[in-house]
Amino acid sequence: MANSPEMRASDGDRDRVAAILREHTAQGRITMDEFNERLENLYKSKTYGELAKLTADLPDVDLRHLPVKASAAQKPSQQGMHSGLRAAWSAWAAASGINWVIWLIVSVTAGDLIYPWPLWVMGPWGVILLVSTVFGNNQPKRT
Template identity: 60%
Template sequence: MAATPEMRASDGDRDRVAAALREHVAEGRLTVDEFNERLEGVYQSRTYGELAKLTSDLPEIDLHRLPAAPAPAAKQPARPRNGQLKAAWVSWAATSAVLWTIWLVSSIGSGQLLYPWPVWVTAIWGVGLLMNTVFGTGPGHGRNRRR
């Protein structure tokens, strides 16, 4: 029995139309606002005729023959841009200079050589930066990095 415009549509029919609308958005035929409007109409539709009106101005899409997704590019280790890397090293050097100056002034003021506490800050930060420079790991890398 052929479907007529007056026949009731099933949930599966509505889901197929919604999937087709998603494809039309992906291909640039519909704006997001138009998609949202039509999607609301899809789930309020009762008949094949009502569903057909929502896609009447769009070409047919065969959901079983969608274009293949492009193969993902080989993952290369992400590296920060030279400017970011240089800024990180300059920041480390400036902070290290300030910390070591504070330590030196404190040692001179006390008249004795104090424990070299800045080594902990500069060493830990420096090792992290070195790993980032050499291996491209650490902050600024991974899935949250903007390109």
């Protein structure tokens, strides 16, 4: 049975049109202001005819066959380190740097080099990160 313009649309229909509008926005066919205006009208729409008006001036988009972005097309081994692991290394480097600066300030103000306690902060944490980097799976978990 063909969908007539007077037939009531479902939430799923509105979600599909929202995805189409997002894709057209990403491709630069409509501005963010136009997208927000159309999205507002989308969720006020009740019939297929009202939904069709929102995309009437846009070409058809097959959401199942969108072009793959270059970074997603790369093999996981070529993508480098997982972003979570990269963030963990960044946190380790920042904390280690801060601890060494504190150690240096205390040593200078004391007039003598004190015990290098930052090694106890960065050592175990760094070893765990190193083992995770070398032996861990650098792939993001898929749900």
